[in-house]
Amino acid sequence: xxxxxxxxxxxxx
Amino acid sequence: xxxxxxxxxxxxxxxxxxxxxxxxxxxxxxxxxxxxxxxxxxxxxxxxxxxxxxxxxxxxxxxxxxxxxxxxxxxxxxxxxxxxxxxxxxxx
Numbered sequence: 682x683x684x685x686x687x688x689x690x691x692x693x694x
Numbered sequence: 695x696x697x698x699x700x701x702x703x704x705x706x707x708x709x710x711x712x713x714x715x716x717x718x719x720x721x722x723x724x725x726x727x728x729x730x731x732x733x734x735x736x737x738x739x740x741x742x743x744x745x746x747x748x749x750x751x752x753x754x755x756x757x758x759x760x761x762x763x764x765x766x767x768x769x770x771x772x773x774x775x776x777x778x779x780x781x782x783x784x785x786x
Contacts, residue, residue: 682730682762686730686762687729687762688728688770691725691727
């Protein structure tokens, strides 16, 4: 379980 | 972070999704996918528990996975999705 497997930030722009 | 009180930022809306939830910050317009239901439970439970550790326990996250969750929470904090809870905020 890593940060990458838990969250994903999206650039709305 | 484990022993600190945190809460969801007031400018953030969490929308349930089949994979977990989508977090949208109305202030900085950042969008983040929470890709595990357990993480959604942790984030929603932050305000209801004394600290992050208690929220992780309440969500049933195995202790071996806590480092990954703390990293994810740090990422959410960097985007202002969650904030340290002040003493005033703790007394709802």
